[in-house]
Amino acid sequence: MIDQEDQYFPSIPFRAIVEQSLAGIYVLQDEHFAYANATWAEMIGRTPEEMIGGHLREFVDPGFLDELMALYWRRINGDLKSLRFVTRLVHKDGRVILIEVHGTRMDYKGRPAIVGIGVDVTERLKRDEELIRSKAQLQELAANINRLREEQRAKFARDLHDVLGGMLTSIKMDVSRIMRRVDSPEVQEITHGLLALTQDTINTVREISEELRPSALDHIGLVAAIEKEIAVFSNRYNIATCMAPCEVTTRLSPKRNIAIYRIFQEALTNIARHADATSVFIRLEFNDDDFRMEIVDNGRGIDMESQTMTPIGLLGMSERAREIGGTLEIGSNPGGGTRLCLFAPLVHQGVQ
Numbered sequence: 001m002i003d004q005e006d007q008y009f010p011s012i013p014f015r016a017i018v019e020q021s022l023a024g025i026y027v028l029q030d031e032h033f034a035y036a037n038a039t040w041a042e043m044i045g046r047t048p049e050e051m052i053g054g055h056l057r058e059f060v061d062p063g064f065l066d067e068l069m070a071l072y073w074r075r076i077n078g079d080l081k082s083l084r085f086v087t088r089l090v091h092k093d094g095r096v097i098l099i100e101v102h103g104t105r106m107d108y109k110g111r112p113a114i115v116g117i118g119v120d121v122t123e124r125l126k127r128d129e130e131l132i133r134s135k136a137q138l139q140e141l142a143a144n145i146n147r148l149r150e151e152q153r154a155k156f157a158r159d160l161h162d163v164l165g166g167m168l169t170s171i172k173m174d175v176s177r178i179m180r181r182v183d184s185p186e187v188q189e190i191t192h193g194l195l196a197l198t199q200d201t202i203n204t205v206r207e208i209s210e211e212l213r214p215s216a217l218d219h220i221g222l223v224a225a226i227e228k229e230i231a232v233f234s235n236r237y238n239i240a241t242c243m244a245p246c247e248v249t250t251r252l253s254p255k256r257n258i259a260i261y262r263i264f265q266e267a268l269t270n271i272a273r274h275a276d277a278t279s280v281f282i283r284l285e286f287n288d289d290d291f292r293m294e295i296v297d298n299g300r301g302i303d304m305e306s307q308t309m310t311p312i313g314l315l316g317m318s319e320r321a322r323e324i325g326g327t328l329e330i331g332s333n334p335g336g337g338t339r340l341c342l343f344a345p346l347v348h349q350g351v352q
């Protein structure tokens, strides 16, 4: 009878393949290395001769030894047939080397052993960790920028409204007093003009202050503030807008209100700046446990892949969504244009 292995792998030089393999290959028996190829040994600065016959504990990071021994015996005892995990060995120079291994229980010389293969993933895992760290730092930065912006806007809005607004009102009153006292038609005309100009300036200051920190949000609520913004947008840019009717069943916290409102504002600014759209559709949906906002334009669409720099506006929007426990999706709309969708749960730890 032909041996099954001979039938499927006739005269393949397995020994050469194992010895030349770019992945590390090892056999463990009785907690000792019964075999290690050159690649396996090199990963921790050794030769196969230095490893073969050595006990696992001579090469494993002491902090990982108990865990590794448990995994080893679970396979030898047959609880697990094979296992893939990251092991921690110690290099001859003292560094801990992370090796992703896949080891399987097999019989070797008639007794249970583990035959495994492994690759050095130290650098990859380090890069992954760095990437995760930088992503967290970027998120923190975006959150700080949002917070600072909001604080500064609120301060400017207050200063403009209270200080400049107060001064302008005094000027207006003084001009009115002058107007009442002068008889000359020429001076009357000048003061009339001055009064109108002062009133215009007061209105402009009020508008700027409102834009900086929309008091409408606190007074008339999110939906009304959004409707107001839509009307201004539509007028200013001559873009048709359509908002689906929405029923407000829940009152959102000030933190949620401001986050959603700022996301909405940035989305509209982006449409005005980049989309080349002629119409925008907006839908707000309040449910018992969550809130959704959808903004779809019919413009040129957005290609997220081709964004070369980190887009600060988009990042800020995502961060605001994250701060209220929500998610933000932006992409091309299947029917053309760009679609933004914000989803925010209404119960989220840390957000009132």
Ligand SMILES: Nc1ncnc2c1ncn2[C@@H]1O[C@H](COP(=O)(O)OP(=O)(O)OP(=O)(O)O)[C@@H](O)[C@H]1O
Pocket (backbone or CB within 6 Å): 270, 271, 273, 274, 275, 297, 299, 300, 301, 302, 303, 307, 310, 311, 312, 313, 314, 315, 338
């Ligand atoms: N509605 C949209 N339609 C088409 N392209 C868009 C749309 N919204 C965003 N973009 C694209 O995404 C890019 C990133 O947007 P983002 O808001 O982050 O930056 P920005 O608007 O260019 O600058 P800012 O940091 O001032 O917001 C834009 O430069 C634009 O190319």
Ligand SMILES: [Mg+2]
Pocket (backbone or CB within 6 Å): 266, 269, 270, 313, 314
């Ligand atoms: Mg933008």
